[in-house]
Amino acid sequence: MDVIDLRNFYSQHLGIVARRLINRGIRSRWPSAKGQRVLGIGYPTPYLGLFREDSERCIAFMPAAQGVLKWPTARPTLASLVDEYALPLPDAAVDRILLVHALEMSDDPAGLLREVWRVMAPSGRMIMVIPNRRGVWTRTDSTPFGHGRPYSRSQITELLRQTWFTPTGWSEALFMPPVSGGWLLRSALAWERVGAALSLPFAGVLIIEATKQVYRVIPARRQRIRLIPRLEPVLVPSAPASGRNG
Numbered sequence: 459m460d461v462i463d464l465r466n467f468y469s470q471h472l473g474i475v476a477r478r479l480i481n482r483g484i485r486s487r488w489p490s491a492k493g494q495r496v497l498g499i500g501y502p503t504p505y506l507g508l509f510r511e512d513s514e515r516c517i518a519f520m521p522a523a524q525g526v527l528k529w530p531t532a533r534p535t536l537a538s539l540v541d542e543y544a545l546p547l548p549d550a551a552v553d554r555i556l557l558v559h560a561l562e563m564s565d566d567p568a569g570l571l572r573e574v575w576r577v578m579a580p581s582g583r584m585i586m587v588i589p590n591r592r593g594v595w596t597r598t599d600s601t602p603f604g605h606g607r608p609y610s611r612s613q614i615t616e617l618l619r620q621t622w623f624t625p626t627g628w629s630e631a632l633f634m635p636p637v638s639g640g641w642l643l644r645s646a647l648a649w650e651r652v653g654a655a656l657s658l659p660f661a662g663v664l665i666i667e668a669t670k671q672v673y674r675v676i677p678a679r680r681q682r683i684r685l686i687p688r689l690e691p692v693l694v695p696s697a698p699a700s701g702r703n704g
Contacts, residue, residue: 632662
């Protein structure tokens with residue numbers, strides 16, 4: 459999906475409700491970002507408004523294959539088109555990173571997360587909003603969460619481990635079905651409360667918080683070493699000089 463499709467979804471009633479419900483999950487993990495450097499990757503602009511006012515700086519990076527839209531609309535632009543595998547930032551440049559519509563759309567999820575690891579500060583934190591493989595929202599392509607590759611908990615845990623992150627918190631959102639009916643949208647918050655209380659497995663998205671492993675594990679490789687006996691030096695007596703006979 460490109461930015462036009464994403465923008466159109468979030469301008470509809472279903473997209474507005476989805477944004478509010480996901481924002482609840484993000485806010486519960488990050489109540490404040492005061493003084494922090496916040497970066498959003500993918501299409502994070504519907505959610506970066508939570509941190510734009512109190513953070514030190516807040517910017518959005520959108521992948522080249524997806525396209526970019528001006529954000530915010532009435533202020534100086536804070537969004538940029540980038541190569542998601544070569545972010546234009548130095549090492550350890552940001553404190554918090556939000557990935558939305560990014561990992562499931564990427565051709566190389568591990569490469570993207572390793573680049574995120576590079577630009578994240580040692581005490582940094584990351585939140586990923588990812589379509590749930592068991593969720594109802596992945597069964598339809600009428601929303602952005604039905605596109606790309608969804609993940610299960612075990613799959614995303616393994617991917618984080620391979621890319622030097624440690625998951626620290628899990629939650630879900632979008633327990634309501636992806637239907638634009640008026641009564642369903644009005645009861646969306648009730649769906650969320652019931653689904654979270656009963657730990658129902660069919661939430662639309664997973665919200666995962668992870669931290670950076672500062673000292674990442676380097677796998678040990680055992681090599682077969684062939685031992686060669688060492689020869690001790692031995693003094694060889696010199697041959698006696700031969701004399702001439704009278």
